Amino acid sequence: MAPLQNLEQLADEIQGLAKTVSAFLGTTNGSIPNFDAAAPDVQAARQKLRDVSKAIYDITTGPRERLINLTTGSTVLSASLRWIYQFRIAQSVPLDAPITFTALATAAGVDESQLKRVLRYAITHGIFTEPTVGSVAHTSESKLLGNDPFMQNYIGHYSEHSFHIVSKMPEATAKWGASPETTETGFNVAFDTEMPMFKYMQNHPAKAKRFAGLMQGMASSPRYHLRHLVEGYDWAALGNGKVVDIGGSAGHASIALANAYPSLTFVVEDLPHVVAQGAEALPEPLKSRISFLPLDFFTPQPVKDADVYILRQICHDWSDKYAVKILENLLPAMKKGAKLVIMDGLIPPPNAIPKLDEAQVRMVDLVMMTHFNGKERDLEDWKGLFAQASPKLKLLNTKTPAGSVYSILELEMEE
Numbered sequence: 001m002a003p004l005q006n007l008e009q010l011a012d013e014i015q016g017l018a019k020t021v022s023a024f025l026g027t028t029n030g031s032i033p034n035f036d037a038a039a040p041d042v043q044a045a046r047q048k049l050r051d052v053s054k055a056i057y058d059i060t061t062g063p064r065e066r067l068i069n070l071t072t073g074s075t076v077l078s079a080s081l082r083w084i085y086q087f088r089i090a091q092s093v094p095l096d097a098p099i100t101f102t103a104l105a106t107a108a109g110v111d112e113s114q115l116k117r118v119l120r121y122a123i124t125h126g127i128f129t130e131p132t133v134g135s136v137a138h139t140s141e142s143k144l145l146g147n148d149p150f151m152q153n154y155i156g157h158y159s160e161h162s163f164h165i166v167s168k169m170p171e172a173t174a175k176w177g178a179s180p181e182t183t184e185t186g187f188n189v190a191f192d193t194e195m196p197m198f199k200y201m202q203n204h205p206a207k208a209k210r211f212a213g214l215m216q217g218m219a220s221s222p223r224y225h226l227r228h229l230v231e232g233y234d235w236a237a238l239g240n241g242k243v244v245d246i247g248g249s250a251g252h253a254s255i256a257l258a259n260a261y262p263s264l265t266f267v268v269e270d271l272p273h274v275v276a277q278g279a280e281a282l283p284e285p286l287k288s289r290i291s292f293l294p295l296d297f298f299t300p301q302p303v304k305d306a307d308v309y310i311l312r313q314i315c316h317d318w319s320d321k322y323a324v325k326i327l328e329n330l331l332p333a334m335k336k337g338a339k340l341v342i343m344d345g346l347i348p349p350p351n352a353i354p355k356l357d358e359a360q361v362r363m364v365d366l367v368m369m370t371h372f373n374g375k376e377r378d379l380e381d382w383k384g385l386f387a388q389a390s391p392k393l394k395l396l397n398t399k400t401p402a403g404s405v406y407s408i409l410e411l412e413m414e415e
């Protein structure tokens with residue numbers, strides 16, 4: 001953002017954009033707005049409006065205060081969310097009526113003055129509200145915290161687990177530099193372990209369960225929604241084909257595809273403790289079409305008659321060194337004409353998309369770096385990875401479904 005950008009010009013720009021977004025909000029009848037349902041022109045206006053209003057905020061805050069807010073504010077807010085999560089504050093606030101701080105402190109079993117201090121800070125960020133002095137009520141955000149299982153898994157995982165990992169980013173670099181290893185990361189510093197994170201999870205079932213719940217919930221949040229996978233590829237063309245979902249967690253992607261395409265069958269592969277969880281929760285009607293197979297994807301792919309192999313949100317967890325190994329273990333199993341469908345980040349060039357959307361993709365990139373020494377990739381990165389895995393691996397197509405954080409890359413092996 002140019003420092004002397006004309007504030008009045010930005011304010012003028014806001015008017016028209018706000019009209020478009022406000023007309024959409026008027027149609028939501030006071031319910032939590034789902035921008036996913038908005039038409040493309042509303043989406044575009046909203047993205048621009050967010051970028052312009054952020055520019056206005058930046059200019060009117062000034063560089064010194066902004067830097068201070070960025071440093072202290074984000075740390076204190078993360079810790080406050082963690083406090084609210086740990087003491088189950090949101091669950092103790094009635095859904096449709098205020099509660100006094102005194103009654104809330106008793107219900108949650110915390111000190112009233114600490115509760116007031118933490119919540120009054122959170123309230124300045126729109127999490128809870130104080131409709132009359134001394135009482136607390138929900139906002140849309142705090143309601144989600146109390147009510148929505150995905151948000152609870154998300155806040156729990158990020159605030160109790162990832163919070164510590166991301167904060168160790170400099171320590172990990174100082175110790176190991178740009179290591180490709182999953183055992184030389186912020187995670188390893190934060191949890192003082194030599195295990196990679198997914199292995200560590202195996203020994204921490206509650207964390208593993210929360211993570212699987214998070215992945216499942218992500219898949220139904222707008223920007224990560226499974227609809228982008230279901231609608232973003234020509235699954236119908238497979239007829240009664242077979243699909244292997246590699247690292248498919250508890251099977252949520254395969255379940256969504258199976259529901260949409262009743263002729264397809266699926267094998268979901270993941271680590272033993274994860275597939276056990278998936279098999280247990282699989283709805284009865286899908287049992288004949290979805291099977292679970294415990295498989296370490298660093299060992300050869302045993303299913304050789306599939307038409308499509310999916311790698312969704314897998315490669316970004318790994319540095320090139322290991323992503324290549326995952327591909328090398330898969331490619332020899334692919335029969336003639338079989339396709340590999342990768343759904344993962346495809347980082348656009350700098351400034352090619354709205355700033356706040358670019359921030360999201362780059363934020364995920366740093367999560368991957370700190371947790372696994374993994375990475376989000378741009379087109380050149382992907383091409384380099386494929387070339388390392390096999391000169392015969394051919395990229396057929398890339399597509400970023402509208403509203404999706406992730407893109408779909410379709411590949412096949414040349415003869």
Ligand SMILES: C[S@@+](CC[C@H](N)C(=O)[O-])C[C@H]1O[C@@H](n2cnc3c(N)ncnc32)[C@H](O)[C@@H]1O
Nearest residue numbers: 198215247248249270271274295296297312313
């Ligand atoms: C980010 S999640 C992606 C899950 C799912 N594909 C999706 O799109 O929601 C990564 C998955 O890889 C699995 N995983 C990690 N290491 C693995 C390994 N060596 N072999 C098989 N699966 C593994 C994890 O258990 C986890 O379910």
